[in-house]
Amino acid sequence: MVLETLKKIEEAVKNRPQELAEARKKGEKVVGWFNYNIPEEIIHALGLIPVRLGTGGNDKLVEIGSRYISEKNCVYTRELVGLFEQNKDPYIINSDLVAIDATCLQTYKVGELIKYYFKVNTLILPIPRNFYQPEAHEYFEKELEFFTQKLEEFAGNKLDTNKLAESIKLYKNIRKAVKDLYKYQAADKSPIKWREVFGVVHAGNYLDREQYLSLLQELLKELKEKHGKPEIGSLNGDVRIFLAGSIIPPRDTKLINIIEEVGGRIVGDDLWSGLNSFLDLNIKEPSIKGVAEAYINRVPHAAQHYPLSLETDRRLNNMKQLIGEFKAQGVIYHTLRFCDPFTFNANETHDVFKKEDIPFLEIHTEYSGSDVEAIRTRTGAFLELIKNKNI
C-alpha cells in the first residue's frame, strides 16, 4: 500500500521542471548546486530557487563524461560531467547559476570543467581542509562572505537578516521532519521503507522548499495516523542493514536493489545524499558567521580533514550512534571506484566496527552491470553471516 502523501510527492516532482521553467519566465532565478556544504539557507533567503543537482547509475553518461576526464576519476563525477555535456537533465537546463563547494575535490573539479567545456555559469565555495583550527573557521566565514556577495550580485538584492532568519527556520523544520521520517522507516511493521524515505530526501533536492516542508509534515501526519509512534522493539527476523560510504545519488539503485533482493532490510544510512545532510546543523544566529559556524561544525564529509584520533572522529561516532538508534545488525559500506575519501578509510572503518563486533562489508563498485552477480554473492553471504549463525 503506497502512502497517499508519497503519491503527492511523486506528482510534485513530476511537475517541478515545468514549474521551474515558468518561474524563470517570470524572472526568478534558479541556483543548481552540488557537493555537500552549500548553505541553501543563503540562496533561499536571497529569493533564489535552490536545486540540488546530480544523478547516478547511468553508465552511458559515465562514458560521455570519460571523454572529458580520466577513467580513473570516480563514476559519479564522470556522470556529472556527462549530465552537463548532454544538457538534457531538466534541473541542469533550468539552472541559471551552478554553485559548487570544494568539499569533495573531485566533485569540485567538475565545477571547473563544466565552466571550461560547457560555459556553465559557476560559483565556487572553497572549504578548509582542517575544520579543527580557529583559522579554518575564520577562513570559511570569509569565503562564505565572498560567496554571498557574488550571490547577492546575481540575485540583484542584499541578504536581509529577517529573511535569513525565516530561511534558517524553514530548513531547521525540514531537517527535523526528515529525521522524524527516518525514525518511521526503521520502526516495527513500518508502512514506509527506507527506500521510500531516501526517495523523499531526493525529492527535496528539487521541490520548492516551503512546499517540501508542508509535504513532509503531511507525510508524518499520515504515518502517525496509520502507524502511531515509531518504535523499534522486536527485530522480526529482518536482517537490518546500515548503508554507509560513497554517495548514492538519485537513480543509482544497483546496490539498494541487490540488498533488498537478497532479503536485507536497509534501516538507516550516513550517506551525504541521504540522512547526513540533515544532521547536527544548528545555526545559532541569522548571519553569515552563524551559518558558517554551523556548517563547519556539522558531521564532516569523509573528504574533510581527519580528526585528531579515531575516538574523536565525528563521522565514525555519527555512524555508531545511528547504527544504535536504528538497531542495525550490520554495515554495508559502499565505495565507488576511485572515490578516494571513502575508499582510503574503508579498511580502518572496517577495523573499528570489527572491534565492536558489528559485521561490516565493503562493496566496491561502479555503475556498470558487470559486477552485479559478484555483489549479489557478497551481499548474500553477508546477510547469511548475520542471520545464519549456528544453523
Place this chain on the structure above:
Amino acid sequence: MTKKIDNNKPAFAGVDVGSLTAKSVIVLNGTIAGYSLIPTSLNSEQSGLTALQKALEVAKLTRDDVKYIVATGYGRISAPYANKTVTEITCHGRGAHYLHPNTRTIIDMGGQDCKAIRLDKDGNVTDFAMNDKCAAGTGRFLEVMANVFKVKLDDLGPLALKAKEIVPMSSTCTVFAESETVSLLARGEKPENIIKGIHHAIAHRVSGMFSRVGIESDVFFSGGVAKNVGMKAALEEVLKAKIVAPEYDPQLVGALGAAVLAKNYGSKV
C-alpha cells in the same frame, strides 16, 4: 531396484555450479556417499542437474532418496531443483569445517574468483573478502598462463616447484601478465622460474585480501586452484602460514558445504 528412502537415514545433496565446473556431493548417514565433478555447460541449470544425477549414481541413490538440496555457486540463481540456495562463501565455510574442524581461515581460489574467508570454531563465517573485477588469482588466470607455456594446467604447479629462483612478475592482470611472460621468455628466462614468479605474484595479491580479514591457523585451501602444489607453496611462503592439505578433493568443498547445510536445513523440515 529403486532404493526407497529410509526416513531415519535420508540423503542430502549439495550442488555447486561454478563458472568452470559443476560439482555435487551427497551426504548419507553423516558421511559422503557420492560426488561428481563435470565441466559447466552454457546451461547452468542443466549442469547442476547432471552433476547431481552423477553424484547420485555414485552413491547408488535416486532423486527420491534426497530429502533436501542446497544449491550454491554462481549457478545457484538458476537452480529450481534446489530447496534452498546459499552463497558459496557460506558453503565453503561449512565444507572446510566439516573436513577440518580446526579451520579458521579459508583461501578459496575458484574458476573466476578468489576469496579469503574467516570462520569461528563452529564453521560460521565471521568475515570475508573477495577479489573484484579481476581474474588474478583465479583458475582462469592460470589456464591462460598454462597456455602461454604450452603445458597442461596440472603441470603448472609441479613446474613452479622445480624453479631455482623467482623471476618477479609485475602484473597480475591476465592480459598484461601474458604479454610480460612472452617478453620474459624472449629474454631467455627459464620457464619454471617465470612460472614460480607468476605463482608468487598471485600469492602477494591474495595476501592483500588477508590484510582486510586477518589470518589465523589452521588455514584451509579450497577451490580448483588448491590442486596446484606450486600455488600452495607460494601461498605458504608469502602468507607465512602452514596450509592444511584437505584429504578430500578441494574443488568439492563448496558442494560439500552445501550438502552439510542441506542436512542441517532438511533435518528441521
